Amino acid sequence: MAAVTYELIKTCKQTGARLGRVHTPHGSFETPIFMPVGTLATVKTMSPEDLKEMEARIILSNTYHLWLRPGHEIIREAGGLHKFMNWDRAILTDSGGFQVFSLSDMRKIEEEGVHFRSHLNGDKLFLSPEKAMEIQNALGPDIMMAFDECAPYPADHAYVKHSLERTTRWAERCLESHARPHDQALFAIVQGGMYEDLRKQSAMDLTSMDFPGYAIGGLSVGEPKHLMYEALDTTMPLLPTNKPRYLMGVGSPDALIEGAMRGVDMFDCVLPTRIARNGTTMTSQGRLVVRNAKYQRDFGPLDPNCSCYTCKNYSRAYLRHLIKSDETFGLRLTTYHNLHFLLNMMAQVREAIREDRLRDFRDEFFENYGMANNESGF
RNA sequence: GGAGGAUUAGCGAAGUGGCCAAACGCAUCAGACUGUAAAUCUGCUCCCAUUCGGGUUCGGUGGUUCGAAUCCAUCAUCCUCCA
Numbered sequence: 425m426a427a428v429t430y431e432l433i434k435t436c437k438q439t440g441a442r443l444g445r446v447h448t449p450h451g452s453f454e455t456p457i458f459m460p461v462g463t464l465a466t467v468k469t470m471s472p473e474d475l476k477e478m479e480a481r482i483i484l485s486n487t488y489h490l491w492l493r494p495g496h497e498i499i500r501e502a503g504g505l506h507k508f509m510n511w512d513r514a515i516l517t518d519s520g521g522f523q524v525f526s527l528s529d530m531r532k533i534e535e536e537g538v539h540f541r542s543h544l545n546g547d548k549l550f551l552s553p554e555k556a557m558e559i560q561n562a563l564g565p566d567i568m569m570a571f572d573e574c575a576p577y578p579a580d581h582a583y584v585k586h587s588l589e590r591t592t593r594w595a596e597r598c599l600e601s602h603a604r605p606h607d608q609a610l611f612a613i614v615q616g617g618m619y620e621d622l623r624k625q626s627a628m629d630l631t632s633m634d635f636p637g638y639a640i641g642g643l644s645v646g647e648p649k650h651l652m653y654e655a656l657d658t659t660m661p662l663l664p665t666n667k668p669r670y671l672m673g674v675g676s677p678d679a680l681i682e683g684a685m686r687g688v689d690m691f692d693c694v695l696p697t698r699i700a701r702n703g704t705t706m707t708s709q710g711r712l713v714v715r716n717a718k719y720q721r722d723f724g725p726l727d728p729n730c731s732c733y734t735c736k737n738y739s740r741a742y743l744r745h746l747i748k749s750d751e752t753f754g755l756r757l758t759t760y761h762n763l764h765f766l767l768n769m770m771a772q773v774r775e776a777i778r779e780d781r782l783r784d785f786r787d788e789f790f791e792n793y794g795m796a797n798n799e800s801g802f
Numbered sequence: 803g804g805a806g807g808a809u810u811a812g813c814g815a816a817g818u819g820g821c822c823a824a825a826c827g828c829a830u831c832a833g834a835c836u837g838u839a840a841a842u843c844u845g846c847u848c849c850c851a852u853u854c855g856g857g858u859u860c861g862g863u864g865g866u867u868c869g870a871a872u873c874c875a876u877c878a879u880c881c882u883c884c885a
Contacts, residue, residue, distance in 0.1 A: 463838050484837075522837045543839040574837075613837085644836050672837035679836080695836045702835070702842070717831065747841090755841055 428609035437780040448566040453481035455689035488520035496562040504564030516567040525574035553597035584617035611637040627662035639670040696762035710794040732764035
């Protein structure tokens with residue numbers, strides 16, 4: 425019995441989007457779904473109770489960061505990540521592959537793994553497929569990610585090809601060294617940059633290995649949106665229909681909807697939480713920088729169409745004041761709202777799929793969001 | 803009444819003859835943020851101009867000088883000490 429299984433409930437007649445259900449050792453959830461990011465075993469400023477209140481079903485955490493601090497052995501001793509952070513719903517951990525990309529200053533990628541330096545103290549570190557599995561086995565998430573290389577954009581064809589082929593070999597090694605396949609699902613990550621042939625190659629090679637789920641990586645790394653959608657268009661049809669598909673690192677409202685329309689089941693992104701802490705919010709009427717002076721005397725809610733805790737109780741003027749004053753409560757309130765907004769939007773996407781009207785929903789949403797003719801999106 | 807010190811852009815504070823429209827910090831205003839090195843980062847803030855550039859500034863006034871935030875005189879205000 426696989427640790428994680430996918431059940432296709434129905435396909436939207438208007439778009440081909442999938443309504444599904446994913447079963448994990450820590451509960452089931454309907455897809456498409458958005459997963460809040462809690463890199464250091466906490467979704468910044470949110471308590472698990474907050475997350476449950478807004479109906480988050482699965483959150484992310486990070487192999488690299490928890491390896492460095494507090495250390496995966498400590499989390500194992502604590503009884504695993506779920507217990508350690510008091511979250512009894514599903515958890516997915518990223519493998520550290522993205523950190524190899526984002527902490528790219530000092531790194532050396534070899535066949536065996538990656539040498540790089542700790543961002544905390546400069547220690548020399550080495551991460552490999554086997555090490556990433558060892559750490560994730562200790563952390564104990566429901567879903568763990570294969571150790572991959574997220575190629576930068578732009579990157580030339582030869583580089584991306586070489587990189588993706590290595591990522592495939594690494595995926596194989598991950599599979600071999602994975603110690604807990606009975607209760608932890610290992611997802612592989614399709615790479616290939618913006619090259620159609622390479623996306624196909626990566627998808628074909630990885631799907632031949634029968635992972636319980638597939639992610640699409642290497643997108644939302646600075647490329648124009650239409651390239652991301654093209655990459656999805658070429659990749660999605662090659663992935664098995666009986667397994668979840670996870671688009672990594674995508675979180676702007678428009679991209680979530682566009683991704684769902686192309687058959688993506690899972691998304692994660694730091695965008696809602698990060699921009700919230702910097703004073704920007706997502707509303708049904710578009711992006712709203714509540715930090716701006718024009719909201720100084722605006723005593724209405726952030727989003728009049730929102731029923732979240734923040735919008736029910738606090739005004740734009742108050743949020744602006746808190747953010748301007750560096751009050752932690754302000755970070756909490758905007759974070760709460762942004763997460764609630766995306767979670768709620770995805771619930772509406774699922775309803776729209778159920779009723780075969782996702783395209784209508786998309787058009788209406790985009791119009792309200794003020795981006796009907798805006799390709800740059802968020 | 804006497805002696806000394808101070809006064810710089812919204813605030814604090816450098817600058818003591820040209821490289822000064824004036825460092826730096828804060829505040830302000832705006833922008834960025836997409837598998838989190840991020841409650842972070844970038845830019846703006848005398849006036850006009852999209853750029854080039856132009857015009858007015860360093861308590862007030864008057865002077866010295868080719869040239870003054872910087873030197874001199876004087877006035878104003880504040881602080882410290884002595885009577």
